[in-house]
Amino acid sequence: MTTVALPRVPARLGRFVLRMFRPHIYVTYGLLWVLALEGSAVSLSGTAWRPTGSTWVRVVSVVLALLFLRMLDEQKDFAYDRVHHPDRPLVTGAITVAELRGGMAAITVVVALLNLALSWAAVLLILLALGYGLLLVALERLSAAVTERQLLNLVVTYPVQILLGLYVYLSAAASGLVTGDWRAVPLLALCACVFLHFEFARKTSWDTEPGAHLYSQDLGARGSAAVAAGLAAGAVVCEVVLFGSDGTLGLLPCLMAALPAWGTWRFLSARRGSWPLPVAMGFVLGSYLALVARAVVLP
Template sequence: MFKRLQIYANEMYPVIPRLFISTLMVAVQYLAVLTFAEAPPIYQFHWEDLGIVYTVFAFLFLLRIADEFKDLENDRINYPERPLPSGRVYKRDLWFLGTLLFVTMVGINLVLPQPLGPFLLVIFYGFLMTVWFFQRDKIEPSLVLALVTHNPVQLILSFYVIHFVTYHYGLALWTWENVCVAIVLYIPALLWEISRKIKAPMDENQYVTYSQVWGFKGSLLAIVGIAAVGVLAAWILVYELSASVLLIVAYGVLLYFFYRYYQAPAGKNLKTIVPAYLVVHLSIFLILIAMLYF
């Protein structure tokens, strides 16, 4: 079983990179909330902080596993080489892994010094996603409706992290700065969800993509516009730093690679370009926040 799960993790959810991304997400929100508080408190490391990182990591991992079961029939047609459809990983393997992740995540949150409400909200929304909000016949055929109902889970997850920080340090929760921070973290999830379902016209098949729904050019313009919102939200928070121009530079590089992709898309995809940009964007934002804080 463990060898099969290793195969699954390596191909579908690489642990080290995903732990890094989860840590980066939490660090950005954590430091941003402290920085823009009316009276910024001094950050003190607590082991509970690692519990928040693990919760983000485990919850996103659980969503990945849930998608394996939700999309199994489609994956057998469109992605037969993946671990579960190919038979290299069994359903019981993923049930075991999912149960382990869920139990440990719940156990950690039961001992964290925080109200359980935000965590329960995350779990409840995740459950609704797994059952298609009890409207599978309407949501599953519509890529856009699935996006509108499922993708906001990142906002719920951001609320969970921001709530923990504000509760832990006795800070205000509902501030415009915290809303901007949540948007900065939401945009990467939205970009990734859309970009991974964009294909060049000659590479399209029966698998429904955003490039089919909005057209190839339209889907690329949608990503460019969404990324611009993320840059704007981040820049509003750090505009007083001259180094904030780095956010614009990174966005400009993204536009350049998108243009090249648009000019010659055959056989290419955005699975490298977009994640690389997102990591760079969040890393730059974290550095800028740290400059303001320290």
């Protein structure tokens, strides 16, 4: 059992974060997701939107929650990583389970205290998301199928993303910033489709490797590509339902559909290699940036 001197722990956690939770990716994603979701929810209520102090509490809380889940995944995936990713920090000893759990405990305290400034509802909602992440550990220990079957794993693990989306929306509603109505459903579905398009795209490949966790190994390359393309199409449908009456500017997010359309064509025509990942990432970032721009300008 590895023991680490306490003064060294912050530096080791910092190196873990820089390597496994790359800020330019994860922080950017969390930031744009919260701004796009909150901004769209407020503007759909007919109110002009600008980020406030509460907005930044939600941003920091979601980013820290994503880091909490990344730390949890590092522990859950240890057996898999020993075979397929032997250079991962937990496998090499660059970080220990105790250090990761200490970081998770600190994150839990910080997000709880931050959200006390919003409401008790916000505290409960963010802790519910973290708690579901912990529940996944027990589920994967009880059922090997949850770990080994990629589609089942997605069904079981994705709800934590839904809970984080609900935290953003419902905490804004609890503060009176958002007037909740039926449009919450297509708005949350829009965010889900955007994320899941990227999730399927990054695990879609013509190549197969024994033991690799790819959707294309369960659905086939064409089947997995079809799901990825269908999710992008679903995002566009949600955008039309939500913003179709706003005119050209309201439909600006729909223009981002050109990226997954090109990615689908490129992947299917190549018949080798993996989905062009930068295109899938561009769809996520472009969609959320367009939603933020729309919320700032409209109504």
